[in-house]
Amino acid sequence: MDNIGYCFLAIGDRYVDEFLSIAKHFPKENIIVCSDREISGYNTIITKESFNFHLRALAIEKALKEY
Numbered sequence: 001m002d003n004i005g006y007c008f009l010a011i012g013d014r015y016v017d018e019f020l021s022i023a024k025h026f027p028k029e030n031i032i033v034c035s036d037r038e039i040s041g042y043n044t045i046i047t048k049e050s051f052n053f054h055l056r057a058l059a060i061e062k063a064l065k066e067y
Contacts, residue, residue, distance in 0.1 A: 005063030008033040009056040011047075032066075034059040 006026045010019035010033050023031055023042065034045045034055050045058050 003067050004030055005067035006031045007056060007059035007063050009053070009059065010035045010039065011051045011055070012036065030067075032059045032063050 008019050008023070008031065010016045016035060016037070016039060019033060019035075019039070023033075028041060029043075032043045032045065033039055034047055036047060038044050038046060043062075045062060047055055047058065049055060
């Protein structure tokens with residue numbers, strides 16, 4: 001399953017916690033998450049933009065390049 005990437009958007013405490021609870025069900029090395037902070041152990045794209053669902057495109061774009 002090296003050619004599958006899993007993309008997440010986790011901005012804010014609530015959603016980072018939710019991401020961490022969901023992420024354990026996926027291969028860690030295949031996860032790309034866009035967040036407002038570094039999430040230790042995960043391939044994190046850090047953004048300082050205000051939350052909007054279009055930010056998920058950052059993770060998707062990176063996943064398309066890698067996978």
